Amino acid sequence: MTHVRRSPEEIAANRARYEEHQRKGLEFAPKALPGASPLPAPEIAPDKIVHREVIPGGWYWSTNIKKNETLRVSLDNGFSTISLVAWSAADTSERLNLPDTVKVQWTTALGQGRVIFSDMGRVMFSVTEDSSGVHDGLMGGSTSASNAAKYGEEKRNTRNNLILLATKAGLDKRDIPPALALFAPVRVDQDGAFLWKPELLRGGDYVELRAEMDMIVGFSNCPHPLDPDPVYRPNPVTVTRIAAIEPPADDLCRTATAEAVRGFENNALAAM
Known part of the structure; x- marks a missing residue:
């Protein structure tokens, strides 16, 4: 393969174009998104609960969810990081796309007011509530190799769990997208190194994700x-499926950025 060496002038010009595009995108966005959602999480009316699942430490679970339903993921039993993947129920070749989610919103910080995109430019989830704002869309989950290096023995890991989950859904391991790690306080320093910042967590955290299409999650x-804990001890995590409510046209997630507006326009076109 031939590598093209770019001149310093070309690199500088490309960076200037990128920074101008970024500036315009950020100017469209609200000057301030909402702060962290209050703790403790408010009670959900019993008649609004479609299903509630407690996922044991080390295990996996999948569900089908309808458009405008909400998934509340909550740490009711102590800290744990839980990874999420999703596919369109109508066409499973459309799936979660974290690189685009980060790129088009100009931030790795996914919190209340942000959206999560598919690989077809459509919005899969809106983040409607979030008490922590610390979710990792860059590193992905654990593997057999990472667990062996960390714990010195084989432990259940995210990669194998997602393969089992995908297989049961009639999918192949090649269909598995990069996973979003919820409640993972990962930050990137100026040198590009990943840092674990547990002080960003508040305890008893939760996030609510509104489905913007029918999905397998x-x-x-x-x-x-x-996670620096040398002991493998993930706590159970609660996932509550909440009945659908039609959001208003001026919903924050639908209007926060030009890219989100375009994503919802793509959703509307696909529904025609």
Whole structure:
């Protein structure tokens, strides 16, 4: 393969174009998104609960969810990082796309007011509530190798859990997208190194994800590769499926960025 060496002038020009595009995108966005959702999480009316699942430490679970339903993922039993993947129920070749989610919103910080994109430019989830704002869309989950290096023995890991989950859904391991790690306080320093920042967690955290299309959603409850705890002890995580409510046209997630607006326009076109 021939590598093209770019001149310093070309690199500088490309960076200037990128920074101008970023500036315009950020100017469209609200000057301040909402702060962290209050703790403790408010009670959900019993008649609004479609299903509630407690995922044991080390295990996985999947569910089908309808458009405008909400998934509340909550740490009711102590800290744990839980990984999420998703596919469109109508066409499973459309799946979660974290690189685009980060790129088009100009941030790795996924919190209240942000959206999560598919690989077809459509919005899969809106983040409607979030008490922590610390979710990792960059590193992915654990593997057999990372667990062996960390714990010195084989432990249940996210990669194998997602393969099992996908197989039961009639999918192949090649269909598995990069996973979003919820409640993973990962930050990137100026040198590009990943850091684990547990002080960003508040205890008893929760996040609510509103579905913007019918989907298959999967979870794996295994420790994050950067979690410094030398003992493998993920706590159970509660996932509550909440009945659908039609959001208003001026919903924050639908209007926060130009890219989100375009994503919802793509959703509307696909529904025609």
